[in-house]
Amino acid sequence: MTSYLLDCFNFSDRHTAAHLARELTRVTDEWGLGDKIVACVSDNASNIVSAVRDHLHWDHISCFAHMLNLIVKAALKEVQHIVQKVKTIVEYFHRSTVASEKLGATQKQMGQEPLRLKQDVATRWNSTYYMLKRFTEVKDPIISTLALINPSLPTLLPEEWEISREILEIIKPFEEVTTEVSAEKFVTVSKVILMTRGLQRIVARFQRNPSKFDPVKKLVDSLMSEMTKRFGRVEHNEKLADATCLDPRFKNQAFVSHQAAEDTVKRVTAAAAAINPVQHEEEDTSESAASASAGAMFWEDFDERVASLRPSAASSKTSDSMMEMRAYLAEPLLPRTSDPLAWWKRCSPVYKTLSEVMKARLCIVATSVPSERIFSKTGQIISERRNRLSPSKVRELVFLNANMP
Incomplete structure (x- = not known):
């Protein structure tokens, strides 16, 4: 790539x-x-x-990263009052040199490595995740420093500290997916369907084991609602589905919908058939010439009777592509950490037409x-x-x- x-x-x-x-x-x-x-x-x-x-x-x-950004930002509105409190405190420490130095000194006194607080950026939801994560990591030094300085700031209640930890646990998978799918030197487009389904399963698990805090419950429900709205038919996106099928790590096993998997296999096979060079058996030109000179009339009856039995160029191309697809799907799946492009480079002489379709799919970036x-x-x-x-x-x-x- x-x-x-x-x-x-x-x-x-x-x-x-x-x-x-x-x-x-x-x-x-x-x-x-x-x-x-x-x-x-x-x-x-x-x-x-x-x-x-x-x-x-x-x-x-x-x-895909932009879609995740919209989903998580919409869900974080359910806990906006806590996020805003954290943001206000972080901004205070960034503005005040005295407070910042005092926080660093307090961390050292508590045997912790001095860590600067992180601010979020409006256009990137994962910056909010990093802000909350760092904030909870230095919870005790922050509480001690604010008690000493005593600024007129809204402080987090014990319940809100606990809610912050739960928020981090819920949105951490979204941050991990965003980081992995933002690569540009590795194949990413074939992971979108699997990552989407994986995130939906994680959120569903949080729904089955709900938090005791209403804001967290609303956050989880909002995540599921937004994901269903934006990714409800992700397996039917042709380019994403084709790329997933043509990734030897996933193939048609990545699909939850049997119909989507079947449609994808048919579509990729048809695309391969469309570029498959016509394979003609070489004719013996000397024999043809001899037949013509001996009298073509002799062969007319036989030629007419077998004409319908010979495959047309189009049907030959389709059957060749179907055989390639069946052989490809029968291959064992690669380990998830393998490089699919290295596999295709090695196997392209075997899957000649599928490899051509693959080039126009796995080259796409997911973000x-x-x-x-x-x-x-x-x-x-x-x-x-x-x-x-x-x-x-x-x-x-x-x-x-x-x-x-």
């Missing part, structure tokens, strides 16, 4: 679907990629979705995080001390930074 930045430029026009589609077309045409786009992964902003689907007619896949990382780098290049850089110069610097080894 490799990842390249094609362009990152100043965009001064209104961000309409038509304008975005025009610029995307310009970039892909410049690189000669117009006919090689297999999918476009982005967040669910209506303008970019419309540009991709309605104007460019590309297959659009919603960023738009690689693009977000580019914007983060751009923010580091453009700073207060470098605010006179021209847009063209920034474009060149970002391009080199992203693509040079």
Whole structure:
């Protein structure tokens, strides 16, 4: 898996679907990629979705990390009063040098390693997770420091500390999935269906063993409701399903729905048949010539009778692809930690047409995080001390930074 930045430029026009589609077309045409786009992964902003689907007619896949962000942020509203208290206290320690130094000294007195509190970022739910996690890790030093300094801050009640710990336990799997699926050098798209079902099972377990705290119960119910709404038909997303089936670690065993698994196998087989080169048996040209000269009339009756028994090119391609698919599904599953691309590289001579379909599926990334990382780098290049850089110069610097080894 490799990842390249094609362009990152100043965009001064209104961000309409038509304008975005025009610029995307310009970039892909410049690189000669117009006919090689297999999918476009982005967040669910209506303008970019419309540009991709309605104007460019590309297959659009919603960023999995963005979907998880929306789900968890919606659920965290059920415990917003606690999150807001924690955020207020963290902001106080970040603003006050005296309080921050006192907290560090208190941690040392209690035999703990001095750890700075973390602030959350509005656009990233997992930053809220990291904030709560660090906050609970230094619970005792925080309580002691606040008691000594005595600022007019809303403090957490004993019950709220317990709720915070339960919140962390519930949303930790979402953080782990977000981290794993945000990779860009490993296959990720084939994990989306499995990860979604795994998260749903974990949340269902918390529902079967409910917390004694109402806010936590509401958090869990909200997580399940949001996941059902956004991922209810995830197994029927063709690109995600095809990629999962073509990952030798998962194949059709990843599906809960038998119908979805069956439909996926048929679709991948048909895609393989569509690219399967026609295999013609070499004819003995000398014999054909001899037959023609000996009198084709002799063979007319036989040829007419057996014509319907010979497979057509289309049926031959389909049967070959079906045989490949059956053999592929019969192979033992790879260990989950194996590299599926290494397996395909080794086995592509055996599964010639399936491997071609695989290339157009496992290359897809599950998230738009690689693009977000580019914007983060751009923010580091453009700073207060470098605010006179021209847009063209920034474009060149970002391009080199992203693509040079």
